[in-house]
Amino acid sequence: MISIRRKILIMMTVVVSISSLVQAGGKEAYDNAGCAGCHGATGKSMIPLYPRLNGQNAAYIVKQLKDFQSGVRKDPVMSAMAKMAVGKEQEIANYLANQ
Numbered sequence: 155m156i157s158i159r160r161k162i163l164i165m166m167t168v169v170v171s172i173s174s175l176v177q178a179g180g181k182e183a184y185d186n187a188g189c190a191g192c193h194g195a196t197g198k199s200m201i202p203l204y205p206r207l208n209g210q211n212a213a214y215i216v217k218q219l220k221d222f223q224s225g226v227r228k229d230p231v232m233s234a235m236a237k238m239a240v241g242k243e244q245e246i247a248n249y250l251a252n253q
């Protein structure tokens with residue numbers, strides 16, 4: 155018989171590992187898409203030309219990426235870069251929001 159305490163501990167461990175996996179996925183997607191080159195490793199860009207994305211509202215980031223992709227928002231750099239994030243918008247946004 156596994157004690158109730160042990161069961162809770164196991165469940166908590168599973169939840170923590172899943173959430174760190176999701177986080178790692180977001181970082182991987184952000185790195186693979188080449189975003190860090192301009193916006194910084196964790197979104198804390200030090201270059202005034204490139205906006206800081208760390209701590210930004212995830213829904214806002216997703217909307218901006220989709221707007222760049224659809225052409226509603228235009229920028230010579232980001233219109234192209236946003237296409238690298240297709241299908242990963244939410245994952246990347248969650249990662250940045252947590253920085």
Ligand code: HEC
Pocket residue numbers: 184187188189190191192193203204205207215218219228229231232235236238239246
């Ligand atoms: C070559 C440099 C460069 C790269 C690489 C780049 N960006 Fe950007 N990003 C910019 C610039 C410049 C802007 C500001 C555009 C503007 O003035 O509208 C911007 C703006 C943004 C914004 C809007 C921020 C706001 O406050 O509205 C988001 C979100 C964003 N980038 C996400 C990303 C993601 C995600 C990636 C990777 C797929 C990425 N960027 C890659 C240069 C870059």
